[in-house]
Amino acid sequence: MTTHALSPGLSSRDGARSSHVGTLTSAGRAPASRSLETPAYVKHYDRQLSHLDDWLAIIALVGKVASRSGGNGVLDRVTEVQDRFRLLRVQLAEALIEEHAREYEMVLGGRAAIAVDMLVRNLFERSADIGFLSTDSTLCAYMESQPGEIDIQQHLARYIAKYSVYDDVMLLDIEGTLRTSLNCPEGNSLCDAALQQTLLELGSGYIEYFAPTSLAPHLKQALLFIAPIVQGESNKRLGYLALSFHLDEEVRGIFEEVADGAFELALLDSHGRVVASSLPSLALNASLYEIGASGVDVMMLDGKHYACRQVTGSPYQGYEGLGWRCLALTELSKGALVKRNAHTVSAEVEVVKGKLSSIRYQASMIAQQLNLAVINGHIVSVRHKALELVPVLNQIREVGILTDRLFEESISTLSQGMSLTAIADASMRAFSMVSIMDRNLYERANDVRWWALDERIRRQLSPASTGDEQARRKLSEVIGSINRLYTVYTNILVFDQQGVIIAVSDSNVSSLVGTHVPEALPLAACLTTDSDQGYVVSALLESVLYAGGATYLYCAPVMDFTSHTIVGGIVTVFDATPEFRQILADNLPAGGAPLPPPFALFVDAEGQLISSTLPNISLPLLLGESYAEALSLRNGERCFKQLEFEGNRYLSAMVASTGYREYKRSDHYRNDVIAIACLPII
Structure with missing residues (x-):
């Protein structure tokens, strides 16, 4: 917009x-911020590699002094290999720092984006x-x-x-x-x-x-x-x-869901001032300016250091709102960014980024060359009877083994953290998908019940059902004006006690007037609802009301304005195909060549595919042995699996719906949905 x-x-x-x-009237001073420091484990491994490098140089020097001329060529080659190790050590440190920062960016930025986009979507409905x-x-x-x-x-x-x-x-x-x-x-x-x-x-x-x-x-x-x-x-x-x-209530609920007990969140206005926060030390009205806005920053609050990332809400269907932002924080002194818990133990995922994988391969090759130089050195020592060279070569071999092992351990340490981070990221994306779906359908249940109370509809339905054309036109005008405001519906229909359609909001399908509502619509349940808080929902079925596509039909009874008896009902046709697919797509990371694209699905507890970002996908084929486990998930339960799809490996996070406010919690409607987010493993 x-x-x-x-x-x-x-x-x-x-x-x-x-x-x-x-x-x-009063805005707090912005806390000071700085960039992320080099992580302790990177410093630790770099110190150890530096120590081995110094020791190898001393050994080579001693060997040259003590050995006969035949060993100098071998030791020269050792020095050449050592130079290559030094260069690779610098590259390793840079890559580890880069991936460490990327972890924070992914986890903090992802949570901040999910939280603020949930709010923006909610306000769009308003x-x-x-x-x-x-x-x-x-x-x-x-x-x-x-x-x-x-x-x-x-x-x-x-x-x-x-x-x-x-x-x-x-x-x-x-x-x-x-x-x-x-x-x-x-x-x-x-x-x-x-x-x-x-x-x-x-x-x-x-x-x-x-x-x-x-x-x-x-x-x-x-x-x-x-x-x-x-x-x-x-x-x-x-x-x-x-x-x-x-x-306040809405933001508090979003914070509880998205923070997941491990992070802190703050809602900021368009000027970067704190509106609400889960962190007591972050004062309301405090101005954060651009802290964390262009990348992960570190700021101090009450003597504690927090890594933070600030994200501005994305427009939704042209709606921008008031420029809300969200700041996600985590205390640095708490150690690992993502901790292993009961959810993550079951997923054995090995994630090594391209640059780190290349460094690991180069380190292994250099270690082999060093070992080859040592073998050649032993041959030379025998040929020239240079026995003094043997202990030097043995020390060189040991240093080479230790150096290669340190490269492996340092990359493995980060890889484990990256694996847990990837699991947390996939989990949060799947959670966001199903949470936004529940929030969207909560609105659909609200809409149909409120419109059923509209005085204009209640006054016109009885005469319209007896053939009054003027009443029918007025009904069509009313629901047409509603539909123009609520574009998530392809049609809104009004029907009488026999289920005969009296009026439609979409004049292009006026031929539906006079026909009976589809059998899939729970008509009897609708017409016997005894409360204006009641509503009914069809199963997800292909419907003539949705041009043969599958959708949910929301329905509520209409009570005559004068007699106060149920004289018919109103049904909304939710535009499920693009709405659900957009929810899935909005919560996936951007794919990039040459990587396979991520994808996501909504399925119900019976295994019916509700929506997918990929066409013609077979759920049993995709999930394999995990099929039954995925469909058994309920009330926010989640699981993680490695999947093979079209020759590529994916980390799959599966999260079950929990409802929103009273919807699917206390309104007697049950519809268990599982979101499945599949992210490629590099």
Whole structure:
């Protein structure tokens, strides 16, 4: 999405949206930072190699002094080999430091990106909510009425019950003064001068307002989505709707999931100021400027050193939000970046990067050449009867063996850490995939239940089902306007008690009107739902409503506005194919030649393939002996395997869904999904 500056803190998209970030009254000083130091194990191995190098030089010098002329040529070749070892030692240290830094970049940067992108995706859904709810007929009627004429509190409470990501819904008058809210039903004439000025610049779209505000005095800073409420016929502005997003609760939940007990996370605003943090020593409002923004940095907090990486959220479907950032940290004194635990023991993965693999090969070849020089030296010592050369050659052989072993150990030490890091990275990617899927489908369950309560739909369904064409047109207009805001649906349909489709949002498939909803839709369960919190979901099946593709159909009953009896229902057709594939693709690392590309899948507990970034993939063939184990995963369980696919080795992380908020946890809906992330092993 392209944004155009209006004034400090404001931006807009085609006149339809604007954003505002409030100015904090106090900002902490940025902690000092520095680059990562050379890791201790690199220094350790380098000191040992340096010691062996010095010892080899002394041995060679002693040998030249003590030996006869026949041994000098052999010792000269030893010196040449020693020079090559020295050069390789420098290359080894550089490569180890480089890979060490890359580990931190991958783990810290990956977690920061996942956390902030989860938040951005969530807020993207809010941008659709505010656009729809601001046109709600009950809200419009209330804003036109006198106090007491309409019981607005029940209506607002119903909304919060479904969209539990909000902690308040506010209605402001045309001056921007609070008229009523769930938290403050009487209004108390609260107003926010800065917000009032911002509202004067608001066109027909919405704003995101993030700042301390008297409208929410219990919050240090409120994140409000605000849009005007207008009278339908005259287009007269009646006031404003403000949805207060429960930022602290949402961020706390993201931090708990993504930090995984081993890392710290902080949410930053677009200016790099701390908004929320899992680390108490990182003060709110502290300004971090560009710490960790261009690479891994080290900063000190309360006498402790932390490696940190800062990542800005990626736009989602054109939505950029307010430029949120996330900082991931880990305390350096805690030792290994990724520790071996019960999850990682089962995965024996050998990961050696190309440069390190080349160095290991060269070290082995040089050691062989040194050994060959020693063998030649023994031949020379026998030929020339230079017995004094034998102990020197034996010492050279021993130093060569030790040197080669140190090269192997140093690379092996890093390789083990890289293997655990790769497992942690794959695990976090698979977790992110299935978590974002749950969060996405949580919204789908909310949408269908709320739209079933829309007064316009409730008033028009009964007459439309008896053949009233005007009522049908009004229904089509209502669900069409909804569908234009919520583009994750290919169609929204309204049906009567017999399951006959009365109206569709997509005029291109108007031929569906008059036909019966597919048998796959749990119609009876929908029409007998006895609570406006209830909904039903079809199994993932190919459907004529989705052009023959497989998707989930979300359905909720519609109750007549007058009789308060169920007269039909509403069904949403989720655009599953691109949405699921995008979730998978967004959480995979970028592939690069000549490496095979990474890939990912969603599967259910019965082994049905829900989505994949690769076409025509066979799950039993891919997983082999791990097939049953993968499908048995439940409630966040995970496992790791090495897989062979099309001649390439992959590290596969498999993570089961856990639900989100009440969705799939306390709403009686169960749908176990496993995300499988497959990353190539080099």
